[in-house]
Amino acid sequence: MTRRGEANDPKPERLPLDPRGEFPAEEPDLVPEEDLEEEGRGDAETAALVPLRERPLPSAIDPLARYIQEVRKFPPLDPEEERELARRYRETGDPELAKRLITANLRLVVKLALMYRRALRSVMDLIQEGNIGLLEALKRYDPDLGVRFSTYASWWIKAYILKYLLDNARLVRVGTTNARRKLLYNLRREQRKLESQGIAPTTKLLAARFGVSEEDVEDVDRALSAQDVSVDVPVGEDQRTRLGDLLPAEGPSAFDQVAAAEVKERIDAALEEFRAGLGERDRALLDRRLAADEPATLQQLGEEFGVTREAMRQAEVKLKRRLATFLRDRFGEEVRLHFLQ
Template identity: 45%
Template structure:
């Protein structure tokens, strides 16, 4: 992990700042990927790698990603009891050794999540580093008494840091870090594929209307995700038969994060359902079909259903987001961090 980001004795992490909180509707997506590529300053990194034997008996060097994956394989998954004991110790005493174990034994989770973004960013080690910062932030804030496993809780922070990094650095031009851009990043390809399956042309205008944004937003994001794919199933170098994906799968095959993450979202859904009980029909509809939907309806569509303007729907949505965040801050603080008030 990056030595510039450490958890101090008081449980505070020293870092340059947190990413903006994320809207939960975009955190459910897991079908995007980022290509592996060269590292900035790769030559210096390579010099620090230990040589390994080739089949012929000569020496070869592992690329940085493969070397890192081999290194973190030493950290096996914690049992639920081990995780709880360490988390309680860190929360109550600030024990840095406990925090270190919680972080290092979840490093493969960071890599798994980073790999889901491999089509959006060339440098996998960049994404892993940012994800590791998010992991440390999660360890700092994790509450072991809420009935949620650390991998489920940490996955939110890891995705937040990785996604913020990508959006801030795309093509050396800041594409934007608003929830609108995040929703487009996660859902644009999916919506285009859905329209094509229905025999409908996914025009820029139609996509913009669906997401309730300007056509320029769609064009900008579409241009930013046009990079070619690089397979993670290709051997890391010509003299190796071991691929980065195989190296990772050996280390992460027993992760329970998919199950515990579903548990976390189940708790979130229950809290949102409780919150919705006393809302008006239009407010419940907004939450169900826009705020929490994987394919959110446009402001215009909802406005037409209820005979109000697009702006009126937008203002109602913002008020709802504020209310949801306040409600979750009391009943599920872990989730409240990801509702943006803008």
């Protein structure tokens, strides 16, 4: 997964509400979140994260239950010990100190990942992303901020989990730009706020509030209201037909392609007939200027034929009129070439 560039270091007076510089602090409307408790991550709480008695599979073959059992082996840190380890790690970069800080907070990652378990089937994928966020938090954490590492890290953990959900929770990606990602997080919330104030949440008003285009608002609103459907889903009584087989193909139909090819063939033949009756200078204007992909300039053609640029321009105007009359007589008013406009 491609990572974005690093954001600025957080300032002591404010926690990084947007640690990756990609989305605001609020969670997106497509992923509901429960309240986060800041402290008290003891063994009893970790055991309550996933009640094993309610799980149908034993921990020996259930990856999540097995992972939680392993995480419980690492005791949490008290605030003073955590601050001292973080300070020493910041000074020395000792990997053993980093390991102690990371392992003591693995259960925090599990807790935050489980808050989004309804948005994705594999909680382990969310835990993996959260662990990457935890490592990023350790890299940036300043113990002199006066904030516990676990509280600071929770923002980074959630940032990585939410980015993963935006990229993978839907078949069709919607939050592909910063503007659309902002809308994914706040569009529904802003609509409810405006409605509670008696204001109609029009597309134009929402676009102005978020500083995005009306097209972005419409696309994200449509994506939030709709449900992704795979084109491979079977349809019909026999279940042999796929949805994709019934969708119209993009571009012109086979009939239109055949008709266009026939018209082009007739026009090419007419142009060749018209060209045969031209003099050398007019043929050069037709081939190298009117019908060319990269037209020559009037100055270049004038120098070749020993006349001024204005003389070539007047010759081109007359040639266009002759060609337009010729095609009108041959095909009527239906055919218009772009270089005659």
